[in-house]
Amino acid sequence: xxxxxxxxxxxxxxxxxxxxxxxxxxxxxxxxxxxxxxxxxxxxxxxxxxxxxxxxxxxxxxxxxxxxxxxxxxxxxxxxxxxxxxxxxxxxxxxxxxxxxxxxxxxxxxxxxxxxxxxx
Amino acid sequence: xxxxxxxxxxxxxxxxxxxxxxxxxxxxxxxxxxxxxxxxxxxxxxxxxxxxxxxxxxxxxxxxxxxxxxxxxxxxxxxxxxxxxxxxxxxxxxxxxxxxxxxxxxxxxx
Numbered sequence: 001x002x003x004x005x006x007x008x009x010x011x012x013x014x015x016x017x018x019x020x021x022x023x024x025x026x027x028x029x030x031x032x033x034x035x036x037x038x039x040x041x042x043x044x045x046x047x048x049x050x051x052x053x054x055x056x057x058x059x060x061x062x063x064x065x066x067x068x069x070x071x072x073x074x075x076x077x078x079x080x081x082x083x084x085x086x087x088x089x090x091x092x093x094x095x096x097x098x099x100x101x102x103x104x105x106x107x108x109x110x111x112x113x114x115x116x117x118x119x120x
Numbered sequence: 121x122x123x124x125x126x127x128x129x130x131x132x133x134x135x136x137x138x139x140x141x142x143x144x145x146x147x148x149x150x151x152x153x154x155x156x157x158x159x160x161x162x163x164x165x166x167x168x169x170x171x172x173x174x175x176x177x178x179x180x181x182x183x184x185x186x187x188x189x190x191x192x193x194x195x196x197x198x199x200x201x202x203x204x205x206x207x208x209x210x211x212x213x214x215x216x217x218x219x220x221x222x223x224x225x226x227x228x229x230x
Contacts, residue, residue, distance in 0.1 A: 037221075044123065044209060044221060045160075045211075045224070046221060047218055058218055060218060094165060099168075099171070103213065103217065104154035104156075104219070105154060105212070106156055107156070107166070110166055112165055
């Protein structure tokens with residue numbers, strides 16, 4: 001079955017760190033551009049980060065310098081290392097496949113998401 | 121970077137056609153053909169319904185169509201059905217080599 005499964009979401013204190021994972025199955029993965037997109041409670045979608053098959057990475061200005069995206073093609077897994085977490089990072093984090101092959105935002109496959117809550 | 125501008129809500133009756141708007145700038149919607157649209161039902165992941173302004177992925181009803189003019193893009197849903205009630209988001213590639221979403225439009229089928 002073609003799917004993405006996120007994990008790693010948790011309750012973390014402001015200033016803390018967390019690593020999210022996204023396990024892919026049913027498709028090649030190593031030739032695909034992958035993204036992280038988040039959705040704060042009751043709010044809209046927000047681009048977080050992307051990584052192309054070449055390893056090139058892209059970040060939203062709101063997370064640049066705090067978050068790092070990476071991938072392990074041998075494990076078909078996408079990662080998001082999150083640091084210096086803030087209240088406003090609280091959201092459901094989705095991983096998504098970009099079918100454009102670049103970073104044009106044609107998200108044809110989504111995971112179910114994992115909830116990150118930043119709070120004392 | 122601010123989100124693309126979408127109306128917060130629209131409504132229509134079954135069978136009607138409605139059009140959702142998405143307004144950006146010359147640095148995103150106006151500069152590229154890389155505009156996509158997503159449908160999201162409550163508690164679910166988004167679903168791609170339009171890519172590259174007007175293309176439909178396999179399996180998406182031809183009741184959904186997209187277009188673009190200058191800095192604005194539009195999604196038209198014809199023959200409105202109860203199952204179309206959902207949140208809709210536009211998305212565009214930007215000159216910053218990122219993508220940007222709209223704030224979303226809640227569609228209510230009366």
